[in-house]
């Protein structure tokens with residue numbers, strides 16, 4: 225219920241004002257060109273009913289051939305000019321104008337994804353809003369582009385209706401109200417179906433999201449391997465057979481409502497037109513109108529029906545646009561808690577490393593039922609190298625997400641140099657961190673651009689030294705275009721395909737390039753070979769020199785070169801100290817270490833490993 229209210233937060237007029245002001249801002253020339261089509265929309269059909277009237281009157285009045293010829297020439301020339309201009313705008317311009325608007329909306333949508341608070345994108349409610357917003361722009365008939373046609377169309381139709389209404393009103397005062405009443409019935413039926421359709425939008429958006437995922441998954445190179453080796457295609461088939469029928473059922477129900485609406489429209493149109501024609505025929509027989517007038521009125525009645533039909537259709541389209549526009553604006557206007565305006569800056573003069581305190585931090589994911597972090601307390605001194613270890617699901621990555629500002633605590637505080645993170649500006653905060661996450665995501669740009677995060681003015685020497693430090697330079701310099709080689713094969717045909725370990729090294733180089741105050745490495749060696757792993761340990765001091773660092777790893781031996789180790793269990797720190805102290809304590813850390821080293825010892829002694 226609350227969701228529905230939110231969807232319709234703006235009225236149709238407010239949404240039209242929004243779309244028109246955006247359109248004016250992006251393409252004022254296109255807007256003027258689109259509106260210049262309105263006289264053609266009105267005059268072409270109007271001349272279509274005036275021409276027969278003039279011709280029949282000339283003939284029935286016995287006018288000279290000269291008058292007939294002049295009438296025909298004037299009308300034909302005018303019609304020809306209007307048609308040409310109309311075609312030029314409608315087919316030559318409107319498509320490009322609408323597409324331009326759609327692209328601009330797409331840009332706003334993508335920009336929001338890139339800049340909004342992380343929970344807005346990761347939570348399923350945020351995902352749903354994102355999908356719904358996409359329906360405003362994902363094809364030419366969607367609101368973002370269709371609004372161009374609708375606005376121009378409804379203005380032309382309204383003007384045409386006014387002129388035709390004047391003509392049919394002179395037949396009989398009851399004709400126009402009767403025509404309007406019937407069109408209103410058609411419109412109301414359409415609205416009822418729209419409401420029914422609205423009721424299943426959440427369900428259809430969810431199904432679309434799931435089906436989009438299923439369609440996208442087989443095109444993912446990485447998934448391609450699993451799909452083949454493990455015959456996952458059968459599982460996919462199973463998933464398709466769950467979601468496809470559900471989607472088809474939903475669409476079929478929707479189509480049935482629209483079919484009923486079409487039948488109703490057909491019957492009402494027939495009644496409306498039939499009654500008007502009967503009236504006109506009687507007037508001709510009574511001699512109150514000429515045969516020329518008859519054809520004009522005949523055309524005008526049909527014309528009014530057409531204008532009213534057009535208007536009801538345009539109103540439906542505009543209503544559809546309005547619902548989609550509300551959803552689009554809902555997504556764009558999702559509040560961001562972590563903002564730049566009015567926030568403080570941190571004193572980072574002299575590039576001193578920062579100190580970080582977690583003070584009674586609680587955290588629960590937006591859609592989760594239980595806290596992931598529970599009363600988490602720790603302090604990382606400026607320049608300290610801290611290791612965070614724990615079992616799967618203990619909350620290590622969540623802790624990183626909070627520390628680097630992707631999420632905010634749901635309870636307690638995180639202090640950076642004694643300042644509450646919520647008081648700091650977002651850009652300022654993100655500037656502090658370099659993070660190597662477990663998943664490697666690269667943009668379809670060159671290696672150098674990915675490492676530096678800059679399109680042009682990068683320090684190429686620095687890129688090279690970061691690649692060297694990360695152990696990737698040997699591989700990169702052998703590529704035909706070196707550090708200027710493009711990544712991502714989906715967009716770049718000759719893009720470079722890196723192995724899992726190489727991608728991890730590239731992430732490391734990227735983290736090193738950014739002169740951040742805190743370096744966070746979340747399982748940075750998971751995909752590295754033993755040589756590369758060893759090199760990373762050897763150079764860890766150099767990599768993190770002069771910075772505060774947090775190192776997460778399941779290989780406990782790798783955390784020995786850190787100053788201190790925190791052992792995380794069920795979202796809180798249960799043990800803390802250096803390796804020796806934790807081993808002496810004989811707690812969970814010591815147990816995990818023993819289990820792991822036992823494995824290596826057995827291997828080294830040549831005994832079978834269980």
Ligand SMILES: Nc1ncnc2c1ncn2[C@@H]1O[C@H](COP(=O)(O)OP(=O)(O)OP(=O)(O)O)[C@@H](O)[C@H]1O
Pocket residue numbers: 346589590591592596614615616617618619620621622623
């Ligand atoms: N986006 C999310 N929404 C809801 N719950 C989540 C989300 N991400 C993680 N969780 C849950 O939070 C808990 C901690 O996850 P987290 O990834 O922080 O653990 P971890 O210690 O890093 O685990 P691992 O060692 O396997 O990487 C898990 O139970 C996980 O299911």
